[in-house]
Amino acid sequence: MCSVVSRLLLKFFIGSAIITVLIAFLPGLPPNIQLEPYTVTPSIDLAKLPRVNALDTAEVILQxxxxxxxxxxxxxxxxxxxxxxxxxxxxxxxxxxxxxxxxxxxxxxxxxxxxxxxxxxxxxxxxxxxxxxxxxxxxxxxxxxxxxxxxxxxxxxxxxxxxxxxxxxxxxxxxxxxxxxxxxxxxxxxxxxxxxxxxxxxxxxxxxxxxxxxxxxxxxxxxxxxxxxxxxxxxxxxxxxxxxxxxxxxxxxxxxxxxxxxxxxxxxxxxxxxxxxxxxxxxxxxxxVNRQAFYETIAPLPIVRKVILRVRSLLLGTVSFIESFVSKNPLIEDMKQYVSKIGPIGNPPKSLIGPSRILEVDGTGQILRVLEHSKEQIKWATQMTISENSCAPLLPSCISNKC
CATH class of the missing domain: 2.120.10.30 (TolB, C-terminal domain)
Incomplete structure (x- = not known):
């Protein structure tokens, strides 16, 4: 029994490897581009920065x-x-x-x-x-x-x-x-x-x-x-x-x-x-969001990135082909959006994106403090804007923070 399972697994991995190689190197498959490796500068150590839980007092509005x-x-x-x-x-x-x-x-x-x-x-x-x-x-x-x-x-x-x-x-x-x-x-x-x-x-x-x-x-x-x-x-x-x-x-x-x-x-x-x-x-x-380990891991691996892009293109073509035979269907539209964003790659789970933070820096780029929420409840913060009597970190639910 074990030998049968082993042979099946071996065939699966060999087949997967062949398909991956074909997707990566077969000429004419979109996108037909030449990718190069790149790297991202390692992150500043958060533990060494002045961190304050200033976002704990955030008031949620327009939920x-x-x-x-x-x-x-x-x-x-x-x-x-x-x-x-x-x-x-x-x-x-x-x-x-x-x-x-x-x-x-x-x-x-x-x-x-x-x-x-x-x-x-x-x-x-x-x-x-x-x-x-x-x-x-x-x-x-x-x-x-x-x-x-x-x-x-x-x-x-x-x-x-x-x-x-x-x-x-x-x-x-x-x-x-x-x-x-x-x-x-x-x-x-x-x-x-x-x-x-x-x-x-x-x-x-x-x-x-x-x-x-x-x-x-x-x-x-x-x-x-x-x-x-x-x-x-x-x-x-x-x-x-x-x-x-x-x-x-x-x-x-x-x-x-x-x-x-x-x-x-x-x-x-x-x-x-x-x-x-x-x-x-x-x-x-x-x-x-946090630094995304997945993207930084594949940054120096152009073949991996090319395979992902080509699989996306092939799947989008398949969904579009199906769509041509049916009238507008919410399920097909959702499928297209999911494939377009490459599933969890474009929509990572909350456990991976981590909490949002606001860096306050001086005019030379020196970090003065890191504004955080002690329970890491602030997600997808896109901006902090100040007025005369308040500063407001903007999130999907619009959070106003009296700093």
């Missing part, structure tokens, strides 16, 4: 009433704010009530049709009180909070220095109205962002938009998932988070290093999302 909130901008000196949802809505929270003021896209079936709904991510207020939004599908938009009117600031489909943007993520606005914004990738959009984690040829960019000339200029190219953007207090440099490599770039706007770039911080103990001013010349950096 279950909002979905997919990513960025917030405070309204005045109170606890009100504007934010966006995964269905494309721009919402206003004030005096304990939520209202919808605009929608970047149009009515759709849900997040699976984000290219129709729109997906508002980073946002700021301009000098006229308008909300300027980075929408993953529609680009940089100006939203009038009183009328709900939305105006694209430029043609998002046009190429910028040879490549069209695919995934606007965050932005900041200087005193003269110049907008600095991040384009996550020019090869993957919001719906396929998990592919960016398996790629080794980053195409993310930090881009400068001049509202007077309507011109976009690339300041930094080759960022591996270009994310949060923040100007310094004196606007002499701008920071941009590189999520996949757990580091932050600095681009100098003034002074002897103007036009140059360097690494502001590296080896962050988590994946950085949005970055905002702490109101004291420093910054709050939202570490949305």
């Amino acid at each position: 279950g009433q909002v979905h997919g909130t990513e960025s917030i901008v405070a309204i005045g000196t109170g606890d009100g704010f504007y934010s966006g949802q995964e269905n494309g809505q721009i919402i206003k929270y004030e005096n304990g009530k939520v209202s919808v003021i605009a929608r970047t896209g149009t009515d759709c079936a849900g997040p699976s049709e984000g290219h129709i709904c729109g997906r508002p991510l980073g946002m700021r207020l301009d000098s006229s009180g308008n909300i300027v939004v980075a929408d993953a599908y529609y680009g940089i938009l100006r939203v009038n909070p009183k009328t709900g009117k939305i105006v694209p600031l430029f043609d998002y489909k046009s190429k910028i220095q040879g490549r069209a943007p695919l995934f606007a993520d965050d932005l900041d606005i200087s005193k003269d109205g110049t907008i600095y914004w991040s384009d996550v990738s020019t090869t993957t959009d919001y719906s396929t962002q998990v592919v960016e984690f398996l790629s080794d040829k980053p195409t993310g960019r930090l881009i400068k938009f001049d509202p007077k000339t309507k011109q976009n200029i690339v300041l930094i190219d080759g960022i591996h998932f270009a994310n949060g953007v923040q100007l310094s207090k004196d606007e002499d440099f701008v920071l941009i988070c590189e999520t996949i490599r757990s580091r932050i770039f600095r681009y100098y706007l003034k002074g002897p290093k103007a036009g140059q770039q360097d690494i502001f911080m590296d080896g962050l103990p988590g994946l950085p999302d949005n970055i905002r001013s702490n109101g004291k010349g420093g910054f709050y950096i939202a570490l949305i």
Whole structure:
């Protein structure tokens, strides 16, 4: 009996090995790309950092009433704010009530049709009180909070220095109205962002938009998932988070290093999302999840990453083939979303993502403190924003913290 089982197992492993080799090396299978190994700087030791349980006093608001909130901008000196949802809505929270003021896209079936709904991510207020939004599908938009009117600031489909943007993520606005914004990738959009984690040829960019000339200029190219953007207090440099490599770039706007770039911080103990001013010349950096051991393990293994991408492509083709024979079916749509995100690779279980943390750093990148929750209950924190009397870490359930 044991010998029969052993032979079956041997055949299984040999068959699996042959299939894996074919998937990896068979020409013509998509994606037909050549991947290279890369590494990520080891994490700073959290145990050696000043850690405080400042998030224990967080007050949960809007539990279950909002979905997919990513960025917030405070309204005045109170606890009100504007934010966006995964269905494309721009919402206003004030005096304990939520209202919808605009929608970047149009009515759709849900997040699976984000290219129709729109997906508002980073946002700021301009000098006229308008909300300027980075929408993953529609680009940089100006939203009038009183009328709900939305105006694209430029043609998002046009190429910028040879490549069209695919995934606007965050932005900041200087005193003269110049907008600095991040384009996550020019090869993957919001719906396929998990592919960016398996790629080794980053195409993310930090881009400068001049509202007077309507011109976009690339300041930094080759960022591996270009994310949060923040100007310094004196606007002499701008920071941009590189999520996949757990580091932050600095681009100098003034002074002897103007036009140059360097690494502001590296080896962050988590994946950085949005970055905002702490109101004291420093910054709050939202570490949305822990460093992901799986991605860092396969980073130097291009064959493994290629096999995963090809299996994804083959499965998506199979699901699309099935879909062509049936009318719109929620089960098929769910299956497509699951395969597109490569199952647990794109949607890791909570036990693996770990708690969110907020790093507070000074203007030179020195870590002042790590804001945590003692019971690790804060998940998917994307941003901390301050107003006159409060600071608010943004999570899917919108958590407001009186710091």
